[in-house]
Amino acid sequence: MENILRIEDISKKFPGVIALEDVSFSIKKGEVHALVGENGAGKSTLMKILSGVHKPTTGKIYLEDEEITLTDPKQAQNLGISIIYQEFSLIPYLNAVENIFLGREIKQSNGLLDKKLMKKKAAEVLKTMNADINLNIPVTNLSIAEQQFVEIAKAIAIETKVLIFDEPTASLTGKEIEDLFKLIEKLKAKGVTIIYISHHLEEIFQLCDSMTCLRDGSWVDTKKVSNTSKDEIVKMMVGREITNAYPEKSHIESDAKTLLEVKNLNNDSISDVQFSLYKGEILGIAGLVGSGRTEVVRALIGADKANKKEVYIHGKKVNIKSPTEALDEGIGLIPENRKSQGLILDASVKNNITLPILSKVINKVNIINRKEEEDIVNNSINDLLIKTPSSKQEVKNLSGGNQQKVVLAKWLNTDCNLLIFDEPTRGIDIGAKEEIYKLMRTLADKGISIIMISSELPEVLGMSDRILVMHKGKISTQIDGDNVTSEKVMHYATGGGSNEYVE
Structure with a gap:
């Protein structure tokens, strides 16, 4: 040929x-x-x-x-x-x-x-x-x-x-x-x-x-x-062998503190959604396209209107009507589409990272403390291993994995105690995936709670301490333990059961 x-x-x-x-x-x-x-x-x-x-x-x-x-x-x-x-x-x-x-x-x-x-x-x-x-x-x-x-x-x-x-x-x-x-x-x-x-x-x-x-x-x-x-x-x-991309899971104790409790979450796309999230837990949400996974978290943080919802953080009822109010309650979202929803592509790495926390680096006369801002940005670049020639590099010139790290850096600097990852590794290569997985597990080990939505079933199984499976806008089941299989998840994702708890 x-x-x-x-x-x-x-x-x-x-x-x-x-x-x-x-x-x-x-x-x-x-x-x-x-x-x-x-x-x-x-x-x-x-x-x-x-x-x-x-x-x-x-x-x-x-x-x-x-x-x-x-x-x-x-x-x-x-x-x-x-x-x-x-x-x-x-x-x-x-x-x-x-x-x-x-x-x-x-x-x-x-x-x-x-x-x-x-x-x-x-x-x-x-x-x-x-x-x-x-x-x-x-x-x-x-x-x-x-x-x-x-x-x-x-x-x-x-x-x-x-x-x-x-x-x-x-x-x-x-x-x-x-x-x-x-x-x-x-x-x-x-x-x-x-x-x-x-x-x-x-x-x-x-x-x-x-x-x-x-x-x-x-x-x-x-x-x-x-x-x-x-x-x-x-x-x-x-340039090396990757034997196991997923870090070892933490063991969530039976008496772990409940960070988040959601009851009666309803809108035109989802109905009667209720679940809890423990401190330091990675909670996966699985389901087919159109099952309502993203709609759940958007309604939770107030990005989409909910006809009805009850949200409790540390046992205290809160009324979240917008993503800004969600952020005030310590909830950050790493969105599915990082380019259109998570980043300002023409802005620098520095300006993207510090955008949500400008109030932290503005002095009494409303002038940005450039040294303090630079210190925060450099610490984020070093901690998350963001590959960039400098903090002044425009984000659009970074690889997908490094763009995702910039989005993550934004929310980590806001001191969120709950991070929502929607399709965290979409469009990211296998090496960068491994880095993101390690970062997520490190955050969970430090006590930050994570909700992860993913269309990649191996990712859900490999990363989640507990899994909610959705079907047609409802939670079909929650699956606990390390014995979960892809067949079991798909059984409930395709409507094979409802409102069951699986050990």
């Missing part, structure tokens, strides 16, 4: 950072090629170079044995290289047709848009993908999976030779992932080469023909997926 893409000695330097250094490898035509590595390994930088967003500092790119120089994404698309980012690039208030042909609209001889023809062609492209999508409504009203299909349609509406997927399954359900994989197999059968970036190694073994690993901006290895193993890939990624 001939090579379609060859990368030779690619390096990329940013101020204070070497993102890539002398990376070389080839990708064969018509294969699905995985690109793996920890957050910060250089995967995204390399893909931005291949799609024309960044120019390499040094090195050469060959497409079908011809050297190419990419100056912008439009040129890359014209050459047949397209990328589908984890954060979609759709215009939310345009419909699918308008998004698919944005920037390359079909016009009639009189210069007016040929909307009828564009709609016909969009429908034809989507039909080849078995995607039944309403073409007349703004894409913001489509599901995440439907939006992703529109993104793919944008790419393949013109001749595409190389299609790059960046964490494509991060927000998809099991059925939607199946549909995506079927589509990728169809594209592969048509000769389209796929570059597939994912932290889910099981997807790589299910889907990919070969893989390349990057670590710290350098090439580690390229090999057939059939000739490697999950353990070997992990070792390539992190």
